[in-house]
Amino acid sequence: MAVDTIPETAVSPRPIAPTRRQQIKLFRIYNHYRLVVSLVLLGLLFVDPENFYNRFRLLEYYQAGVAGYLSLNAFIALAILAGFRPSHRHITISILLDILVMHGLLFTSTGITNGLANLVIVSVAAGNILTPSRMGTFYAALAAICSLGISGWAVLALNEPADDIVRAGSLGILYFAAAFILQNISIRMMRSEALASSRAKSIAELEKINQQIIQRMRTGILVLDRYGSIRLANAAAEELLSGATDNGHTHPEHLMSLPQALKLGLEDWLNDPRKRIEPFQPSPTAHFLQVNFTQLDEDRGDQILVFIEDMSKVTQQAQQMKLASLGRLTAGIAHEIRNPLGAISHAAQLMEESTHLDQGDHQMLDIIRRHSRRVNGIIENVLDLSRRRAANPDLLEIGPWLREFREDFLQTRDNKTTHISLEIHPDLPPARFDKSQIEQVMVNLCDNGLRYSQQRIGEPRISLHADVTADGERAYVDVRDFGPGIKAEDRSSIFEPFFTTDKSGTGLGLYLARELCEANQAHLSLVEDDQPGCCFRITFAHPGRMI
Known part of the structure; x- marks a missing residue:
């Protein structure tokens, strides 16, 4: 299983700027603030016009500045609403314009004593949040120089008291303090967010790796609640348990309910956790399965982990x-x-x-x-x-392979008397197997089927049928004869070595056939139905989950 570790290089040691998405989001919020401020400034011109006429130095310029500031902010808001994504350069220019416009309004109004000076602090703070770098310090320096320039000009040109210079100096200190504090806070927050984002990404990658490992495991894994409802199932569990409905024609996306034998095993385990559950078959054509239960949460015990092992291995x-x-x-x-x-x-x-x-x-x-x-x-x-060699599987299309096998097999028989019907589903998934070994299995099954059909109906006749399993992901091939069939008491023993009902047989044919299938991760089984004769089914493994 994957180890839950975070690489040291996953987190940048010095994140100096917010991410692109964060920058755009913060700038959109800041522009809303500027739009509200410009609307308030414009509204104040109409609330008390006489006071403005008496106090302001350059009222007409002030009015033009407020109207221009509102127009600029409205234009930017409409552009962002239309989908414009401001770059780092656009944000920098916007902060610089804010500082200059605010000081222009201070210059044309009552000077540094006007309450608009407090809004400059907000602009400097916003600039250090949006661009927490040396540029943030430049914003503070520019604001301090502009404030000192306005107060100095007022003292020299308008004979204003020198207290304005002291106030401008205090504002400069506030600008630099806001810049340094917010830069430090922003950098720490971004480092923390980058660390959290990196760890979240690593956890997501680990989860994806673990998911791939769990899905490719040949051990079935289920997560259940105490009532047997399935919360999670890996591909192997679906493949092992879907044999319960492999004769149907539905295509379930996931397991919806547990087989009855597994439900009974869960009830027995809940009553006595020390009890070992006996192996069971979801269906007559499925493998024998061994299940083990354990609680995921020992304190609450509301979720149960189930391991499903294929006993055939x-x-x-x-x-x-x-x-x-x-x-x-x-x-x-x-x-x-x-x-x-x-x-x-x-x-x-x-x-x-x-x-x-x-x-x-x-x-x-x-x-x-x-x-x-x-x-x-x-x-x-x-x-x-x-002396059997190891399987060398190849990914093959079942339809063309089966047609080729039928033609080759008929050439070894009397074509005039031997009848082999063939039916192939149009949308068969591919399968991965050793062609020579599965052909050996097919020859064995076809020879047996023709011989027993000859005994019962007087002519060698079999049918081959290729179709898709109920999960829609695996292919299977049925070999059906028209012979006398197999007695009910012998069906559980036909794949055992040296078991035979034919006095001339060795009892190793079907056993060898199943062994060759298992070597290719396929499964050979006897299909029990109401049709005449016998039907042997080769169910191939999922081509993407073979190990």
Whole structure:
């Protein structure tokens, strides 16, 4: 699983500016503030006009400045509303204009003693928030110089008291204090936000990696509540449990409910958490599954984590170990068995040439030859299992491959008497498998099907059907014959080694076929339905989730 760590280089050590989106958002808010201020200034001209006429130095210029300031802010607001995205340069010019316009209004009104001087502090503060860099210090310096210039001009030209210079100096100190404090606060906030953003991005990446790992795991994982409702299911869980409806024609996007056997297992575990749940099959064509439950939250216990294991893998490993030992044993004694077996077969051939044999003797010789071939076949099959090579899967389209297989197989049979019908779904997903190994499985199933169909209906006939599983992501192939079928008591044993209902068979054909399917992460099963004969299904693995 992925380790939850944050790279040291993920966070920039010195973020000096807000992000582009933050800048635009903050500037939009600041422009709304400027628009309100300009409207208030314009409104004050009409509230007490006589007072303005008596006190203001250059009233006409002041009125023109207020009207121009309102027009500028209104134009910028309309441009932003229309989708204009101001750049860093536009923001800088806007702050500089604000400082200059405010001091122009101070100059044309009553000077530095006017309350408009307090609005300059807001402009300097906004500039340091929007551009927390050396430019913010320049805003404070420009504002301080303009304030000192206005107060100095008033003292020299208008004989104003020198207190205005002291007030201008105090305002300059406030400008620089606001600049330094807000720069420090803004940088700290942006560093914190950058760190949070970086960690959120890292967590999102880790979550994505973990999601990919969980989805590609071959162990099924479910998250349930205490009532059995599914909160989360990975792809393997859907694939293992969807076998419960693989005969249907629906295409569920997710598992909607638990199989009945799993519900009963959950109830038993809730009653006794120490109890081990017995393996179960979601459907007759599905694998045996082993489930384990655990609580996600020990204190609350409202969510339950379920691990679903495919028991066929454990069974396959045990059988492989058994067959490996059997193969070594067979390889060791094959020579010793074949020598006397060859002598028995040769003696039977010589005896058959004798002219002194009656009908009973010929029957006995036939038994000797038949069972000699059977013993030799058993040895060959076990040796083949012990020498089986690893699968080399390729991504193939099922439809073209199945048509090609049918043509090749018919060439090995009597085309005039052998009938193989073929039905292929038009939208089959591809499958990944070793072509030669699956063809060996298909040959085995087709040979068996033709033989049993011949016994029951008098002609070798089978049907091949390729379709899509209920989850819509995997393909399967059915091989159906028209023979006598398999007895109910034998259905659970047909894939076991050396089990056979045919006196001439070795009992290893279906076992070898299932082993080859499992080597390709496919599954061979017997479909139990009301149709005549037998139907064997090869369900291929999801091509994107094979490991």
